[in-house]
Amino acid sequence: MASSALISDTESWKDLRAHVEEINKTHLRDLMNNTNRCQSMMVEFDGIVIDYSRQRATLDTLNKLFSLAEAARVKEKIIRMFNGEHINSTENRSVLHVALRAPRDAVINCDGKNVVPEVWHVLDKIRDFSERVRSGAWVGATGKTLKDVVAVGIGGSFLGPLFVHTALQTEAEARECARGRQLRFLANVDPIDVARNITGLNPETTLVVVVSKTFTTAETMLNARTMREWISSALGPQAVAKHMVAVSTNLMLVEQFGIDPNNAFAFWDWVGGRYSVCSAVGVLPLSLQYGFSIVEKFLKGASSVDQHFLSAPFEKNIPVLLGLLSVWNVSFLGYPARAILPYSQALEKLAPHIQQVSMESNGKGVSIDGVPLPYQTGEIDFGEPGTNGQHSFYQLIHQGRVIPCDFIGVVKSQQPIYLKDEVVNNHDELMSNFFAQPDALAYGKTPEQLQKENIPEHLVSHKTFSGNRPSLSILLPSLNAYNIGQLLAIYEHRVAVQGFVWCINSFDQWGVELGKSLATQVRKQLHASRKKGESVEGFNFSTKTLITRYLETSDDVPSDPSTLLPNI
Numbered sequence: 081m082a083s084s085a086l087i088s089d090t091e092s093w094k095d096l097r098a099h100v101e102e103i104n105k106t107h108l109r110d111l112m113n114n115t116n117r118c119q120s121m122m123v124e125f126d127g128i129v130i131d132y133s134r135q136r137a138t139l140d141t142l143n144k145l146f147s148l149a150e151a152a153r154v155k156e157k158i159i160r161m162f163n164g165e166h167i168n169s170t171e172n173r174s175v176l177h178v179a180l181r182a183p184r185d186a187v188i189n190c191d192g193k194n195v196v197p198e199v200w201h202v203l204d205k206i207r208d209f210s211e212r213v214r215s216g217a218w219v220g221a222t223g224k225t226l227k228d229v230v231a232v233g234i235g236g237s238f239l240g241p242l243f244v245h246t247a248l249q250t251e252a253e254a255r256e257c258a259r260g261r262q263l264r265f266l267a268n269v270d271p272i273d274v275a276r277n278i279t280g281l282n283p284e285t286t287l288v289v290v291v292s293k294t295f296t297t298a299e300t301m302l303n304a305r306t307m308r309e310w311i312s313s314a315l316g317p318q319a320v321a322k323h324m325v326a327v328s329t330n331l332m333l334v335e336q337f338g339i340d341p342n343n344a345f346a347f348w349d350w351v352g353g354r355y356s357v358c359s360a361v362g363v364l365p366l367s368l369q370y371g372f373s374i375v376e377k378f379l380k381g382a383s384s385v386d387q388h389f390l391s392a393p394f395e396k397n398i399p400v401l402l403g404l405l406s407v408w409n410v411s412f413l414g415y416p417a418r419a420i421l422p423y424s425q426a427l428e429k430l431a432p433h434i435q436q437v438s439m440e441s442n443g444k445g446v447s448i449d450g451v452p453l454p455y456q457t458g459e460i461d462f463g464e465p466g467t468n469g470q471h472s473f474y475q476l477i478h479q480g481r482v483i484p485c486d487f488i489g490v491v492k493s494q495q496p497i498y499l500k501d502e503v504v505n506n507h508d509e510l511m512s513n514f515f516a517q518p519d520a521l522a523y524g525k526t527p528e529q530l531q532k533e534n535i536p537e538h539l540v541s542h543k544t545f546s547g548n549r550p551s552l553s554i555l556l557p558s559l560n561a562y563n564i565g566q567l568l569a570i571y572e573h574r575v576a577v578q579g580f581v582w583c584i585n586s587f588d589q590w591g592v593e594l595g596k597s598l599a600t601q602v603r604k605q606l607h608a609s610r611k612k613g614e615s616v617e618g619f620n621f622s623t624k625t626l627i628t629r630y631l632e633t634s635d636d637v638p639s640d641p642s643t644l645l646p647n648i
């Protein structure tokens with residue numbers, strides 16, 4: 081395919097379009113009867129089992145998707161990514177989050193230089209710093225050990241670390257290593273988030289980690305200034321040096337903010353914000369909480385999937401298979417959404433993290449060459465842990481709209497409970513639902529089955545389940561740091577594969593800029609109105625009316641604002 085041609089003009093794309101008609105003739109319950117097909121649709125790697133037999137696809141569909149991948153030059157794009165080429169062309173950057181978890185002796189070049197030594201230089205610095213904080217060798221301004229950490233950051237500087245932290249919290253080894261310590265995340269500029277995060281914390285024993293790739297994000301910088309005020313009003317301005325550190329690519333701004341550059345942990349512009357959890361963005365706060373050796377296992381799990389993604393043939397390549405099937409669901413079967421349904425409470429922050437990874441990456445309107453696309457890209461991701469979701473939105477998934485689902489189950493629970501009088505243990509109860517839901521969606525229940533059960537005629541249509549609803553099942557052996565790293569990398573690379581097929585740039589995010597710049601205009605207006613009494617000008621009728629109402633009815637700014645920090 082020539083670089084300017086659209087993927088939707090290729091024979092492979094047209095072939096898949098035509099193939100939909102054939103698939104529409106078959107119900108999933110019939111496809112599930114073909115054992116050979118189902119056997120071929122199970123793939124295993126490094127302890128993880130993926131079963132995609134409940135996708136509305138045949139082996140023929142898969143072959144056609146492989147042809148599409150060839151037409152979109154997916155293999156070549158994967159290699160270009162690992163080779164450090166500037167595949168993020170609109171920002172002229174490499175996309176090398178895989179280098180963040182590469183072994184110490186690996187060689188990954190970016191602009192003619194092996195970046196792995198500098199990655200490990202920062203990792204070693206994190207190991208050293210986190211050990212000093214955890215052991216009490218590094219103490220706060222009043223000589224006390226820093227046992228609590230508040231990580232200030234938003235978007236990619238928040239969601240990935242929050243996901244991993246939430247997943248590790250109840251894992252036995254990690255939990256032991258975190259004993260007596262707390263890790264909190266301050267993301268929202270909403271003062272309520274500040275209040276909630278500092279409640280119960282003592283500035284004397286708190287370390288604030290400001291995490292921002294750019295060190296310019298308005299919300300993060302205001303929260304960082306608020307936390308600086310919290311520290312210095314309690315302990316004096318000199319305490320900032322002991323109580324605040326930073327993670328950023330912009331060390332000059334870190335220094336201007338007043339954080340000693342020696343206490344800054346670098347990363348690089350070849351790490352996208354939403355792909356940064358394996359950089360100091362995640363590794364520093366997580367190492368402070370759990371110790372570096374736990375986090376190193378997480379990096380190893382991600383690295384294992386990176387190697388698989390780079391080298392496994394497409395027929396066995398988990399991120400490639402999942403990415404292609406997502407394209408099939410979105411672009412050909414016309415399902416715009418995807419539900420991420422982990423049957424593990426520890427994975428409750430997986431969906432919010434993948435929302436950003438997927439939707440900020442693939443929600444684009446033009447091709448990588450800037451050509452408006454005649455097809456939709458990206459998908460609407462949402463999710464909740466099972467079984468909670470079953471009692472919330474599953475009604476719609478079973479009898480309303482068709483939403484392809486990712487079911488994620490774990491063989492060994494982090495916290496098994498066995499009650500002596502129960503028939504099954506708690507984890508078996510959870511997993512019974514994990515195994516049942518995909519079949520309920522695939523098979524459904526016919527009016528004939530209901531009639532055999534003597535369901536009253538007037539209820540038959542209400543109790544009918546059409547079935548034929550696609551899902552895939554991901555079974556992890558357990559949920560330790562290593563497996564969490566594997567899961568993260570599977571989703572990251574799957575998103576990349578989708579973007580490679582759709583021929584978009586999955587690594588920029590221009591769509592977040594317009595709202596930010598309009599907020600700057602409003603911010604200036606609020607300032608001018610409050611300080612100089614200027615009337616609201618330069619907005620449309622609606623916005624002007626709402627801002628005026630806000631200014632007229634909100635509380636006055638107090639004369640000594642800093643005394644109003646939430647009181648702990």
Ligand SMILES: O=P(O)(O)OC[C@H]1O[C@](O)(CO)[C@@H](O)[C@@H]1O
Binds near residue numbers: 234293297440
């Ligand atoms: O780490 P930073 O530079 O503060 O950016 C935070 C987030 O803001 C965005 O740029 C846009 O929301 C994300 O891509 C990024 O993860």
